[in-house]
Amino acid sequence: MTETFPSDLVRKEIAELPDYNAGLAQDRFKAIYGIECRAKLDSNESPLGPSPRAVSAMQSASAGVWRYPDAANTALREKIAAQFETTPEHVIFGNGSEDLIGALFRTIIRPKDHVVTICPSFGLHEFGALAFGATVTKVPFNTDWSFPVEGLCDALASKPRLLIFSSPSNPAGPVITEDEFRTVVAAADPATLICFDEAYVEFIAPEHRFDAMAIMAELGKPALTLRTFSKAYGLAGVRVGYGVASDAPLIKALMKTRNPFGVNALAACAASEAIDDQAHLAQVVQQATHERDRVAAALAAKGYDCAPTQANFVFFNTGAPAKVLTEALRAKGVLIKGWQEARYETWARVTMGSAQENDIFLDAL
Numbered sequence: 001m002t003e004t005f006p007s008d009l010v011r012k013e014i015a016e017l018p019d020y021n022a023g024l025a026q027d028r029f030k031a032i033y034g035i036e037c038r039a040k041l042d043s044n045e046s047p048l049g050p051s052p053r054a055v056s057a058m059q060s061a062s063a064g065v066w067r068y069p070d071a072a073n074t075a076l077r078e079k080i081a082a083q084f085e086t087t088p089e090h091v092i093f094g095n096g097s098e099d100l101i102g103a104l105f106r107t108i109i110r111p112k113d114h115v116v117t118i119c120p121s122f123g124l125h126e127f128g129a130l131a132f133g134a135t136v137t138k139v140p141f142n143t144d145w146s147f148p149v150e151g152l153c154d155a156l157a158s159k160p161r162l163l164i165f166s167s168p169s170n171p172a173g174p175v176i177t178e179d180e181f182r183t184v185v186a187a188a189d190p191a192t193l194i195c196f197d198e199a200y201v202e203f204i205a206p207e208h209r210f211d212a213m214a215i216m217a218e219l220g221k222p223a224l225t226l227r228t229f230s231k232a233y234g235l236a237g238v239r240v241g242y243g244v245a246s247d248a249p250l251i252k253a254l255m256k257t258r259n260p261f262g263v264n265a266l267a268a269c270a271a272s273e274a275i276d277d278q279a280h281l282a283q284v285v286q287q288a289t290h291e292r293d294r295v296a297a298a299l300a301a302k303g304y305d306c307a308p309t310q311a312n313f314v315f316f317n318t319g320a321p322a323k324v325l326t327e328a329l330r331a332k333g334v335l336i337k338g339w340q341e342a343r344y345e346t347w348a349r350v351t352m353g354s355a356q357e358n359d360i361f362l363d364a365l
């Protein structure tokens with residue numbers, strides 16, 4: 001077929017973006033490598049899956065899928081607003097939290113804006129900014145894997161449009177402490193929006209937890225915190241995440257830039273039931289944190305340098321370009337994620353799967 005597509009149709013910023021380093025679905029793995037995937041540990045999914053209550057809610061709702069869902073996600077927003085002691089006007093749901101990250105960039109970023117994040121970082125925190133012609137400052141973690149508070153405060157002095165980072169950090173795993181967080185938030189100019197991505201918040205040990213939204217409100221900063229049902233709630237496949245904002249006008253604007261029906265009818269029922277099944281969540285967290293400590297210890301015993309983690313994954317230095325190890329593991333049916341970001345190309349991230357999957361990984365290693 002003759003190519004008819006004029007390459008300059010695509011904006012330069014988009015053409016220059018790297019491809020997103022997404023996890024590999026199991027059927028794609030089999031098609032490419034010709035073997036079964038024995039341990040899928042590349043996407044931070046929950047091996048215990050969703051609450052059975054969420055599954056049966058989706059089954060019951062399936063006959064009604066010919067109707068559009070509630071575009072305003074009223075019931076879900078009320079539920080989360082009650083948890084955060086705010087009003088539904090401060091809450092937004094999306095097709096995964098990545099939908100909301102995209103909406104945030106579309107809403108506030110202008111060409112030549114400045115965005116600050118940390119390094120290594122979740123790719124979409126950077127890509128969304130680059131897609132709109134913004135420049136991104138990536139502040140590296142300190143060598144002991146503490147959060148780079150000084151570097152972030154220095155970067156904030158230039159009054160960037162947006163500060164965005166996750167804690168626990170994906171891919172590295174460390175959490176920012178409450179004192180560190182207060183220092184960073186206090187250093188932000190009121191013209192800077194702080195987006196605090198808490199995709200892995202459920203896995204944080206109680207002694208490391210703090211109420212980030214309350215701190216940002218106390219310090220009077222414009223802020224958005226993001227959470228997801230893809231990780232601890234085991235609903236990655238249905239795509240649902242949410243944000244809570246300091247200010248209702250930000251949510252009103254984000255509602256215009258996200259997909260109007262991004263949260264489908266089945267996802268909405270599943271999320272609602274998942275929130276109510278805290279016993280299932282507790283089981284997931286218990287299993288993941290136990291495995292995380294066990295696998296991190298096993299990796300350290302094998303001589304690998306690991307970042308401290310409070311998430312459902314471990315980030316470790318493979319000692320060579322990560323692709324060498326990740327491809328060797330793939331040949332044994334084990335999927336982990338090799339990192340591709342400058343400075344961290346020898347590091348890889350392994351998700352905590354079932355004990356059996358984790359053992360398959362450790363044996364293959």
Ligand SMILES: Cc1ncc(COP(=O)(O)O)c(C=O)c1O
Nearest residue numbers: 096097098166170199228230241
């Ligand atoms: C830090 C972080 N934020 C956001 C997301 C997006 O999650 P989802 O779109 O599945 O809700 C992820 C997924 O890996 C993540 O690691």
